[in-house]
Amino acid sequence: MSDLIELRDRIRVFTEERDWGQFHDPKSLILALVGEVGELAELFQWLPADAAADRAREGHLHDRAAEELADVLIYLVRLADVLDIDLGQASLRKLRGSSTRFPADQFQGQAPDKT
Ligand SMILES: [Mg+2]
Structure with missing residues (x-):
């Protein structure tokens, strides 16, 4: 069982135990x-991009980023579950598809116009 499937199932149980479905x-x-993406963005809002x-990578910002990334992932996995989408497969x-659209030998070190 993949970590993503385990996470989906644990979120299901958490939700069902509270009748939050x-x-x-x-x-x-x-x-x-x-909202959670906004909380993540807020952590980085005024940081210089190059720093x-x-x-x-460490300290309080690392811990807070981990918390907000987890919130984002939990809602993302739950949304995919509600929509009956296999998020891992998708x-x-x-x-x-991106590997085909942006072959490594043609896009080496080059930012794509769109993803
Ligand atoms: Mg949060």
């Missing part, structure tokens, strides 16, 4: 997800 319509989950990665399919 009634609140987990797609719109509400998307808004919750966007952000170094500062986030992501692998998307990555394969």
Whole structure:
């Protein structure tokens, strides 16, 4: 069993134990997800771009980023579950498509115009 499937199943149990499924319509989950992305963005909002990665690798910012990333992942996994989407498979399919669209030998060190 993949970590993603285990996480999905644990979120299901957490939700069912609290009877919170009634609140987990797609719109509400998307808004919750966007809210958590906003909390993550807020951590980096005023950091100089060239220093952000170094500062986030340890200490308080590292811990806070981990918490917000976890919140984002939990809502993302729950949303995919509610929509009956296999998130792992969909992501692998998307990555394969990106590999085809952006061959490594043609895009080496070059930012794509769009992803
Ligand atoms: Mg949060």
